[in-house]
Amino acid sequence: MTNPCRTCALFESDKNNPTCLKCSKRVIYVTALGRELCFASRRSDSEASAPRFSLTSRQAQFLAVSPEIFYE
Secondary structure, X not given: OOOHHHHOOOOOOOXXXXXXXXXXXHHHHHHHHHHHHHHHHOOOOOOOOOOOOOOOOHHHHHHHHXXXXXXX
C-alpha cells in the first residue's frame, strides 16, 4: 500500500491540518496501517509464552540470602 500523501500538494505540511484530517484517502491509509501494525496485540490464548529462565546463578542467589555471610 502506497502512502497517498506522497502525491499531495500538502506533502511537507503538518498532517493535523483540517484538509489532511478530512482526506478520505489518508484516513483509509492510516486505518489500514493500524490494522497491519496491531499484530502484537492479537496473541491467542493457545499460544504458549516463551519459557523464562533465571539469569542469576544458584550460587549468587544463595549468597544473597545467606544470613551467615557478612560482607565487609
